Every structure is written in structure tokens, then in C-alpha cells.
Amino acid sequence: MEYQPEITLFTCIYCGYMAADTAGALRIQYPPNTKLIRFPCTGKLDVRYILEAFEKGADGVMVVACPIGNCHHFHGNVQATRRVQYAKKLLDEIGLGGERLEIFYMSGGQGGTFANAVSTMVERLKKIGPNPLKNGFKPK
């Protein structure tokens, strides 16, 4: 069977989640490989959550935030961006590769953009291949 990357998707309950919802309402098809986790704001994104997702076997992690300047909580998405940049560095050091992680920005109405972002990530992860930690690794 063809490798289907599993993606953990962190999003806020505002733009990000609404964009996902819009994609659904518009019946826009996007790859079914994402596990969506909602935060009150992407400012709640923590480097630890990102690492945990990878440790538990996610092939990729994507963060969907409001456009910069449009965060409901003023600058949560800026903080999420900084944490994503930091976590990318850590993933490089670990040897998993920072390109398994990405942040996307969109507003609630952009269902098509959401679907595109997921497809972009799926394509990228298909090229990179599965998370080598996926099988048989039991973290304490």
C-alpha cells in the first residue's frame, strides 16, 4: 500500500479551525491524513507538543494560524511562528529534519487554502518518507 503520511495539525478555534470547517462545508476534497487538534489560540502551541507528536509517530506536524496581524489574541500567531522556527532547529538537531514541520496562515473563509495547505504538506512528506520513529518505539 502506498505510504500515506500522518499529520498532526494544530490550529486555533478562530481562523484555522473555521478554514477547515469551510473546506468541509464547501465539500472541498483534501487528503484525509490529518489529525486536528484545536487550541484556544496558536499562541498556546508549545515546542513540547510538537516534539511529542513526532515522538508518538506523526510523520509531519502542521500549524494553521490566523494571518499575521489578525490573531484574535493579538500576537499568538507570531509566537507560534517563533516556536515553529525553534522546533524546526531542534528537529534538525535530532535528525528528523525541520521540514517535517510547517506553519500556514489563513482566514476562516479560506477553505480552499486549507485544502491546499494539507495537500502541500502531504506531498512534501511523501517525498521525505515516514517518520523513522514510528514503529516499535515506546517512550517512557
Added chain:
Amino acid sequence: MIIANRKPFEEIKAMVAPFNRILILGCGTCVTVDFSGGEKQVGILAAELRMARQLEGKPLETVEHTVQRQCEWEFIDPIADMVRSVDAVLSMACGVGVQAMAERYPDKIVLPALNTVMMGMPIEAGVFVERCAGCGNCVLALTGGICPIARCSKNLLNGPCGGSQNGKCEVNPEIDCAWHLIYEKLKAMGRLDALMEIMGPKDWRPAGGGGPRKIVREEERLEFMEM
């Protein structure tokens, strides 16, 4: 507070390479506040090390724990069982905490995950600056509350030097000249006369020049006192 920085990941990974099970021990005081060695950083480092080691085919078991203060016996004594259960302790405390652990657990290898850098404070979220060098004889009363030892690159007591330019230090244009700051502060307060006092050569013995320092507060001691 004491401000530290995590060592490069490669260095930490090399230090723990010989071990299969380690305790990653955070400290809940200074290094929690400066985001270098608190509970969250323990979790991040532990996850990083586990994944990196797994990728190398040499899985590492980690025990994660954070004590309120690693520099006091009463906080590190209760974790004796945890320490006993591991091959080595990777401490995320400042150098004081690392040494406290090494002294309390003399048979255990205790490794530093941080580089302890300075005494200072956050001036905004995520930005930390040096404020005091622990010189043992504070002169802040004469300098408008701005330390010439920790904040002047040359530790001058009667500055500024000739390298002070537009408020910046000649050592690095990103550093504010401490003596420029002192002058401006005293001027604004109408206290420029404080600068007329020449500070004599500083006795550096209380600053550590007389060897490691020790403070004894007799009134606080519990030991039996011979009268």
C-alpha cells in the same frame, strides 16, 4: 536571578552517550524563569535526546523531574531513590545546582546541561541582561543605581573611558556605555555632585580575588556553640 543557556545539543548528546538511563533534573527557580532549565525545558530536552538516540539505534531511557531548588540539600535529598535508579544525572540547574547534586550524590555522575552565564534580569519577554557581578562591595549608591562593575566592559569605577561614543561602549556598539547611563541618570536626578567623589582602587578580595567566598551568619547556625 541566575541566567543560563542550554549547551549545544551535540555536546549534551555526547556527554550522555555512554548511558542508557538518565535522570534529567530541572530546577524550579532561576532557570525556570529564564526558560533554560525548568520543567518545560526538561521535557523538551528529554524528548530530543530520546528521539535522537532512537534514531541511532541506542534507545535512551529518561526520567524527568524538577525540584524547587537544586542548590539546597532539603530539596535534593528526597530524590535519592530516583538518583539511585539511573546511570547518570543530567542537571538543568545552574552550576551551583550541578555541584550540589555532585556533592550530595558522590557516587553518581552528574553532568551539566546548561552554561551558567550571569546574574541579571529579563528586560522584556525573552531578553535577559547582566546586572550584577557579585563584587562583594556594592557601589550603586554612588552611581545612580547602575552598576559600573557588571555593566561597564572595563569595570571602571571612575568612567567613562575615552571609548564612550554616543552613549555606546567601544567594545560593542550594541552595549550601552554604563558610565554614560550613570551620568545621564545622575544629571536627571540633579545629583551630578555624586560624580565628584573619586572612587579609590577597588579591593577585589570580596569579589573573589581572595579565593572562594564564604558567609557565616552565626545567628542562624544550628551547631552547638562553645561558650
